[in-house]
Amino acid sequence: MAKSIQVIDDVTIRFAGDSGDGMQLTGSQFTDTVAAMGNDLSTLPDFPAEIRAPAGSLAGVSGFQLHFSSSDIQTPGDAPDVLVAMNPAALKVNLKDLRPGATIIVNTGAFDTKNLRLANYNTNPLEDNSLSNYNVIQLDLSKLTLTTLEDLPLSIKEKEKCKNFFALGLLYWMYNRPLDLTMKWLETKFAKKPDIMEANKRVLQAGYNYGDTTEIFTTRFDVKPAQLPKGTYRNVSGNEAIALGFVSASLKSGLNLFLGSYPITPASEILQELSKYKNYGVITFQAEDEIAGIASAIGASFAGNLAITTTSGPGLSLKLEAMGLAVMTELPLVVVDVQRGGPSTGLPTKTEQADLLQAMFGRHGEAPVVILAAQSPADCFYCAYEASKIALEHMVPVVLLSDGYLAFGSEPLNIPKFDELKEINVKFETNPEGFYPYKRDENFVRPWAIPGTPGLEHRIGGLEKKDVYGNISYEPDNHEIMVHNRLNKVLKVADFIPEVEVDGEAEGELVVVTWGSTFGAVKEAIRNVRENGKKVSHVHLRYLNPFPKNFGNVISKFKNILVPELNLGQLSLLMRNQFNCDVIQFNKVKGQPFKVAEIENKINEVLGGTNGK
Amino acid sequence: MANNIDNVVTQVKYTAKDFASDVDVKWCPGCGDYSILAQAQRSSPEFGELKENIVWVSGIGCSSRFPYYMNTYGFHTIHGRAAAIATGVKLANPKLQVWVATGDGDMLSIGGNHFIHACRKNVNLKIVLFNNKIYGLTKGQYSPTSEKGKVTKSSPYGTVDWPFNPIKIAAGAGATFVARTMDRDPKHLQEMLTRASKHTGLAFIEVLQNCVIFNDGAFSHLTEKDTRPENVIYLEHGKPMIFGANKDKGIMLDGLNPVIININDGVHSINDVWVHDENDTNPTREFILSRFTEVEGLPTPVGVFRKFNKPTYDGDYHHQIEDVIAKKGKGTYEKLMFNANTWEVK
Numbered sequence: 023m024a025k026s027i028q029v030i031d032d033v034t035i036r037f038a039g040d041s042g043d044g045m046q047l048t049g050s051q052f053t054d055t056v057a058a059m060g061n062d063l064s065t066l067p068d069f070p071a072e073i074r075a076p077a078g079s080l081a082g083v084s085g086f087q088l089h090f091s092s093s094d095i096q097t098p099g100d101a102p103d104v105l106v107a108m109n110p111a112a113l114k115v116n117l118k119d120l121r122p123g124a125t126i127i128v129n130t131g132a133f134d135t136k137n138l139r140l141a142n143y144n145t146n147p148l149e150d151n152s153l154s155n156y157n158v159i160q161l162d163l164s165k166l167t168l169t170t171l172e173d174l175p176l177s178i179k180e181k182e183k184c185k186n187f188f189a190l191g192l193l194y195w196m197y198n199r200p201l202d203l204t205m206k207w208l209e210t211k212f213a214k215k216p217d218i219m220e221a222n223k224r225v226l227q228a229g230y231n232y233g234d235t236t237e238i239f240t241t242r243f244d245v246k247p248a249q250l251p252k253g254t255y256r257n258v259s260g261n262e263a264i265a266l267g268f269v270s271a272s273l274k275s276g277l278n279l280f281l282g283s284y285p286i287t288p289a290s291e292i293l294q295e296l297s298k299y300k301n302y303g304v305i306t307f308q309a310e311d312e313i314a315g316i317a318s319a320i321g322a323s324f325a326g327n328l329a330i331t332t333t334s335g336p337g338l339s340l341k342l343e344a345m346g347l348a349v350m351t352e353l354p355l356v357v358v359d360v361q362r363g364g365p366s367t368g369l370p371t372k373t374e375q376a377d378l379l380q381a382m383f384g385r386h387g388e389a390p391v392v393i394l395a396a397q398s399p400a401d402c403f404y405c406a407y408e409a410s411k412i413a414l415e416h417m418v419p420v421v422l423l424s425d426g427y428l429a430f431g432s433e434p435l436n437i438p439k440f441d442e443l444k445e446i447n448v449k450f451e452t453n454p455e456g457f458y459p460y461k462r463d464e465n466f467v468r469p470w471a472i473p474g475t476p477g478l479e480h481r482i483g484g485l486e487k488k489d490v491y492g493n494i495s496y497e498p499d500n501h502e503i504m505v506h507n508r509l510n511k512v513l514k515v516a517d518f519i520p521e522v523e524v525d526g527e528a529e530g531e532l533v534v535v536t537w538g539s540t541f542g543a544v545k546e547a548i549r550n551v552r553e554n555g556k557k558v559s560h561v562h563l564r565y566l567n568p569f570p571k572n573f574g575n576v577i578s579k580f581k582n583i584l585v586p587e588l589n590l591g592q593l594s595l596l597m598r599n600q601f602n603c604d605v606i607q608f609n610k611v612k613g614q615p616f617k618v619a620e621i622e623n624k625i626n627e628v629l630g631g632t633n634g635k
Numbered sequence: 636m637a638n639n640i641d642n643v644v645t646q647v648k649y650t651a652k653d654f655a656s657d658v659d660v661k662w663c664p665g666c667g668d669y670s671i672l673a674q675a676q677r678s679s680p681e682f683g684e685l686k687e688n689i690v691w692v693s694g695i696g697c698s699s700r701f702p703y704y705m706n707t708y709g710f711h712t713i714h715g716r717a718a719a720i721a722t723g724v725k726l727a728n729p730k731l732q733v734w735v736a737t738g739d740g741d742m743l744s745i746g747g748n749h750f751i752h753a754c755r756k757n758v759n760l761k762i763v764l765f766n767n768k769i770y771g772l773t774k775g776q777y778s779p780t781s782e783k784g785k786v787t788k789s790s791p792y793g794t795v796d797w798p799f800n801p802i803k804i805a806a807g808a809g810a811t812f813v814a815r816t817m818d819r820d821p822k823h824l825q826e827m828l829t830r831a832s833k834h835t836g837l838a839f840i841e842v843l844q845n846c847v848i849f850n851d852g853a854f855s856h857l858t859e860k861d862t863r864p865e866n867v868i869y870l871e872h873g874k875p876m877i878f879g880a881n882k883d884k885g886i887m888l889d890g891l892n893p894v895i896i897n898i899n900d901g902v903h904s905i906n907d908v909w910v911h912d913e914n915d916t917n918p919t920r921e922f923i924l925s926r927f928t929e930v931e932g933l934p935t936p937v938g939v940f941r942k943f944n945k946p947t948y949d950g951d952y953h954h955q956i957e958d959v960i961a962k963k964g965k966g967t968y969e970k971l972m973f974n975a976n977t978w979e980v981k
């Protein structure tokens with residue numbers, strides 16, 4: 023029977039199974055293939071919070087969602103069109119997220135009494151009609167895999183482990199994707215284990231053939247390549263991109279990169295990633311605690327390295343006192359906070375944007391720092407790079423805010439050429455003539471004189487400094503001058519950062535203001551409401567302190583300002599304070615990113631009956 | 636910025652004056668810190684380092700004002716974190732000789748964690764702990780080295796906590812050079828600083844330091860001329876451990892128990908006396924020595940308890956970097972960004 027191919031714009035697929043079912047791997051293989059075919063894409067894994075939850079249990083379900091498209095996309099998709107459920111628990115956990123009528127591919131081999139009980143199913147959902155609103159495809163993946171591998175000299179357990187590749191092969195067939203990238207990957211990965219390589223390759227092919235030959239499937243889908251800007255692309259997660267951004271800044275500035283860090287979810291991957299780059303001269307100091315992480319970085323900065331520290335909210339709290347020292351000694355430092363649900367241990371594996379005020383005001387005394395927030399996984403690269411540039415050129419601590427959603431989500435990065443990256447101008451002071459450690463230039467920046475430089479021996483520290491000279495000073499007037507110097511230096515950064523751009527009309531009924539990872543969902547939502555004839559503008563902030571110079575003026579041109587945030591209104595508070603403006607808050611604190619539909623609904627609600635015109 | 640790991644041996648002839656900064660010293664008159672500063676300035680020319688390659692890092696407390704008075708690079712940081720910050724300095728530029736000036740509160744209370752981990756890793760730092768057994772800067776509360784029962788401003792009825800023994804902690808945590816000296820013994824203090832400067836690895840020196848204001852006389856039985864001989868034993872490598880005004884007392888090891896003998900009593904002789912071996916490969920005797928201050932009647936040892944060599948953290952770290960560069964070649968932007976699963980959009 024000939025099978026038709028239907029062209030669709032985009033599709034969202036979620037792979038879900040036990041932690042041991044290889045769902046992350048299956049998902050990333052599919053991602054690589056889709057990427058190579060020129061689709062735009064966005065992915066999001068969903069790891070179980072427990073490291074080794076019992077097999078088959080609800081707590082042990084691991085998921086990987088992939089959204090790919092023939093046009094430009096910003097999110098991993100609100101509601102999957104396809105779910106691959108390797109066991110009952112995976113079905114149970116993920117069913118509520120699917121769009122009505124979605125396709126569910128279930129591995130019936132895992133739907134036995136024990137697994138059903140572990141998933142808290144009283145009756146088998148495949149038999150009780152509860153899935154009648156979905157297009158359910160039942161396959162015994164375990165059995166199909168074992169049959170494919172009958173003649174191979176592997177144990178049943180080893181053979182069974184290949185079943186994710188059956189599902190992958192089938193999906194490649196369904197979405198008209200070639201097998202060769204994954205085949206090649208298997209050849210390299212299992213070069214030393216030819217039996218395992220052969221088994222996986224066979225199963226992958228068998229899954230593909232199964233789609234082709236059986237009567238179960240009548241339609242295949244195709245998603246054409248997206249019109250992406252020219253260039254060489256690679257897929258990056260937010261954490262990976264941050265690491266790459268820092269190494270790039272190190273290469274550009276000519277300074278060694280020093281990371282002082284303590285493992286913490288969801289930031290540890292940056293430490294792990296950077297620890298690989300020894301041949302780039304990168305030093306990763308895994309410290310005894312969060313404080314030693316930042317403290318060692320401050321020491322390295324004093325000694326002339328590009329110094330950074332990485333953490334999440336609880337760690338940032340521990341680092342705040344030391345950040346004050348970096349503010350006082352005016353040393354360059356980048357502090358990365360990959361935000362997670364808080365307070366306290368909170369929701370370590372879930373996302374939130376509730377550390378903005380901590381970054382802004384967490385320290386004692388008047389201790390301003392520069393704050394940037396990344397808007398997407400690929401943007402993490404540029405933010406890490408720019409944070410380094412600002413810290414080094416302005417002798418100032420910079421906080422870079424990411425979050426759990428960006429950290430693990432991935433999308434293609436159009437890799438810039440080295441000479442396309444902005445210059446980073448670092449000048450170590452070497453001239454003893456007229457040298458004073460706190461003598462500033464026109465941007466309020468003090469000289470960086472590093473140990474080892476003859477004739478510039480000097481002392482710095484946390485006590486208030488005499489303006490220009492840097493000796494300890496308790497004079498009342500001097501303290502006030504220095505407080506303003508440190509503030510002015512931060513404010514001056516506004517002269518060096520781009521102004522905000524308005525996506526849409528420059529004035530009107532409604533502007534939506536975003537920061538951080540809410541960018542993607544809002545951008546897609548605005549595109550959708552515009553398709554319905556509504557007029558809405560969008561302003562996204564990558565710089566939160568200081569704000570871009572035109573920001574206040576830009577938002578003043580709108581009747582309504584909507585600020586969606588994954589917190590209880592932190593940017594809203596800063597905006598009201600600084601611009602004395604009315605802000606409509608839209609807040610969500612569920613440890614989950616905004617869905618596109620939630621933003622659309624809110625926009626429609628704010629516009630009321632009008633179209634924003 | 637290449638990391639040059641070679642030690643530069645200076646040809647420059649310095650004097651103590653070269654190491655004095657132009658800042659007015661502001662400790663209380665009579666404070667033991669003055670002597671420590673003077674001895675550090677006097678011994679610095681012997682450290683074999685160019686002045687610009689020496690960095691003093693401190694935390695918070697009276698002792699931590701120290702870097703301001705040394706005409707080297709200096710960093711007066713925050714409470715307890717000096718060891719961690721110094722580790723960053725040393726790792727970032729292993730060419731530097733990095734010293735830490737700290738106190739009993741700074742290093743053993745709030746900074747305890749950083750201290751033990753710096754010792755554990757054998758970071759090539761020289762840590763000088765000014766032990767005055769009191770919080771001076773905050774005006775007289777008990778410290779983690781205050782003796783049990785000590786009456787202070789925050790313990791009007793006496794403390795109920797047991798004190799730390801800094802030597803024992805340093806040795807136990809893995810410091811590879813462990814010594815004790817006293818503010819009131821300038822020559823010995825200079826010798827210990829100079830010897831620490833020559834050690835490769837974490838060198839720890841406890842300096843018994845008198846706080847004239849809040850804990851005056853805490854060590855007077857050790858420092859005063861008339862009582863010192865009976866209460867202090869100078870550890871000298873290869874020499875029998877004898878002490879006393881008449882040099883007639885010796886330490887004998889009875890199993891693992893140190894006992895005091897009279898070498899002239901006709902029963903014992905100099906041959907029974909424990910001979911100090913600072914290069915002892917076994918730390919057992921170092922521990923026995925460290926406990927002298929906890930045992931009633933035994934003299935307080937000063938000098939080098941033990942020193943040994945093992946690879947340093949910063950040394951190994953930079954060797955690893957060199958090894959990886961040798962194996963993989965120096966990283967480039969091209970390799971970093973394009974050596975992945977890339978694809979072209981035309």
Ligand code: SF4
Pocket residue numbers: 661662663665666667668697698767771772845846847848849
């Ligand atoms: S308070 Fe004590 S330790 Fe501090 S400077 Fe005065 S005498 Fe010295």
